[in-house]
Amino acid sequence: MAISARNVFNGKVTAVTEGPINAEVEITTAGGDKIVAMVTETSVKSLALAVGTEVIAVVKAPSVTLISGAPAYRFSARNQLLGTVARVTKGAVNSQVVLSLPGGSTVVAVVTNDAVAELALAEGTQAIALFKAGQVLVGVPV
Numbered sequence: 001m002a003i004s005a006r007n008v009f010n011g012k013v014t015a016v017t018e019g020p021i022n023a024e025v026e027i028t029t030a031g032g033d034k035i036v037a038m039v040t041e042t043s044v045k046s047l048a049l050a051v052g053t054e055v056i057a058v059v060k061a062p063s064v065t066l067i068s069g070a071p072a073y074r075f076s077a078r079n080q081l082l083g084t085v086a087r088v089t090k091g092a093v094n095s096q097v098v099l100s101l102p103g104g105s106t107v108v109a110v111v112t113n114d115a116v117a118e119l120a121l122a123e124g125t126q127a128i129a130l131f132k133a134g135q136v137l138v139g140v141p142v
Contacts, residue, residue, distance in 0.1 A: 005137075006096075006108040007059040009035050013051055018044065024078075025049055025138060027057045031103025035059075036078040037136035047140045058137040064109035066097060067128040068119040078133040081107055085125045088116060097121055099129050 014034070015026035023044045025037045035057040039049070049055070065077075083099030086106065095116045099107045107129040121127060 003058065005058045006061045007057075007064070007106075009033070009057040009059075009105055011035070011055060011057065013049055013053045013055055016044065016049055016051065023049075024133065025055075027055055027138070029103055029105050031101070031105060033081065033101045033103035033105040035136060036133045037138045038078075038133035039138055043138070047138065049138065049140070054141060056139045058139065059107075059131055059135055061096065061108045061110040063131050063135040064107060065130040066099075066109050066111055066115070066119060066121065067130060068121060068125065071128065075130055076132075077130040079129070079131045079136070081129045083107060083127060083129060085121050085123055085127055087123060088121055090116070095121075097127070099127055 011027040011029040014028040017024040087098040
């Protein structure tokens with residue numbers, strides 16, 4: 001399968017919290033990294049999402065916000081993944097920043113070059129990737 005999104009996490013559903021309209025779906029990768037998705041109840045049923053279901057979680061890189069240093073605030077984003085900057089690829093306006101997560105997954109963010117400088121993002125530094133559960137698309141094998 002080819003897809004344009006840079007963040008594709010393979011894993012299994014480890015929890016489903018259902019509500020009247022939406023459900024929260026926790027996905028755990030083989031290395032233990034956790035991604036939380038917010039999907040409709042219709043999607044839970046049509047994709048047959050249940051604990052143990054093999055899935056992919058997809059997040060577009062521009063949907064990922066990065067934080068460096070000790071956060072001075074708490075955030076409402078369900079996905080807050082601490083990682084180490086593995087690579088920064090600078091473009092004319094934006095940079096692509098790749099974070100390595102403890103479980104072996106990577107998260108790619110596209111941020112401005114100014115943000116890279118202001119956050120002092122460089123290979124080996126720690127950063128937190130933030131993205132809302134509603135930005136996560138969930139797919140199942142056909």
